[in-house]
Amino acid sequence: MSRIGLLIPSSNTTIEPEFYRALPSHITLHSARLYLTQIATDSIENVVLDMEKQARNLASADVDVVILGATAPSFLKGLGYDREVTERIEKASGKKSSTASTALLEALRHLGIERLALGAAYDEKVNGIAKSFLEANGFQVVNAKGLGLVDNLTVGRLDASTALDLARAIDTPDAQAIVLACTNWKSMQVLEQIERELGKPVLSTTQVCIWAALRMMNETRAIAGYGQLLRSLAPALQD
Template sequence: MTDMLRTRRLGLLLPSSNSTQEPEFSDVLPRDVSLHTARLTLNSIDAESTVRIVEELETESRKLADADVGVILLAATAPTSRKGLGYDKELLGRIQDATGKPAATASTAMLEAFAVLNIQRVALAAPWSESVNQTVASFIQANGVQVVSQRAMGVVRNNDVGRLSPDTAFALACEADRSEADAVFLACGNWWAMSRVEALERKLGKPVLTTNQVSIWAALRLLGQSTPLSGWGSLLSGMAEKG
């Protein structure tokens, strides 16, 4: 009977090869929020694939709207930043126009989190290629936040990203961090990173953000969340104060 307590519904659009977001979201979401997913075709994290993935955006968004979700979230950083300044909001608008539902994207959520936490300089770490990382860095800088350091592991096949240990996120965050960085951002929604956020914040002494963490935060705000979520870093534990 506890399932009847799930009174809020989150619709998640994720890459078809993503194996991380559903379990990671389920670990974090409050008990009254149910998760409903649809998939957009993507197997490799490359320039062509991150553009082509949104060809199915309206079709899959409408399927989520059929479940009467309260918000539709496209939680993929590379695809939502691929074409530069304003592209995230363009995609957000396409979801809203197709469904009439509130929407969020990972890149929009990232920028909103930067603003709420007053982050002006960030260190960027990701499992994908240096070229994809540079595209994301350029998007961040076009939106007024300086990227002071960036590191990429060079993993292109998304299934391989989903098999990386969370320890890779911890190690790369430490490598990317700089004293002048206000925060570290761990990009890629298929990277098991959230379980290492609190340990990283203790070690580095600054906020550590991930694609899934900022995406969950943004979606919950649209669902009216006002209760802090502990165990996943300062952004979620401070929701009430920063909401």
């Protein structure tokens, strides 16, 4: 039996069920919560204050990896901040770790994506920070739009149809992929439909977290039903 440790915002009600549905039966999920109710810059910055303590708690369950399943807290301070956060988690837990933002960057490179359209649940300010983070990492964001939400419980109550609608709205001919950002925003169940309609890969930040965790654990069996990325599982390159 393998174990994934997941650090999530306290008000996130979506990422755990989406993980459960996609994970193979021999892998279990174990979560720790970091206090956050509002997707605003001050709240996002503070979410990592308790991160090391909760990472150590997860390590005590003998998890194999620890993932920060929160997108905005891992891109908030720009280029390289996701790696800084990963290093803090690894130092505290002694486990291989990653963040939602790091996983997204790696997934885009894995699929050979250079140009993307970005959809998110965030307001204009946070969505702008997400766009800048992606561009600083070498990707061209050809279109970006957010739902304008700040209250995280409100995000968690959205139907997955909102992700489908926004993906359709932001798609452009020059976008090689669609990115749907925010792990509290239901989207996993519509990824296949969006890919069929638009004819291109669709990445959600929950999906890329699952992909990154499984790769770090050398779990390489393809997972169907949640987009091209999880059907393309392959071991992570070793240093």
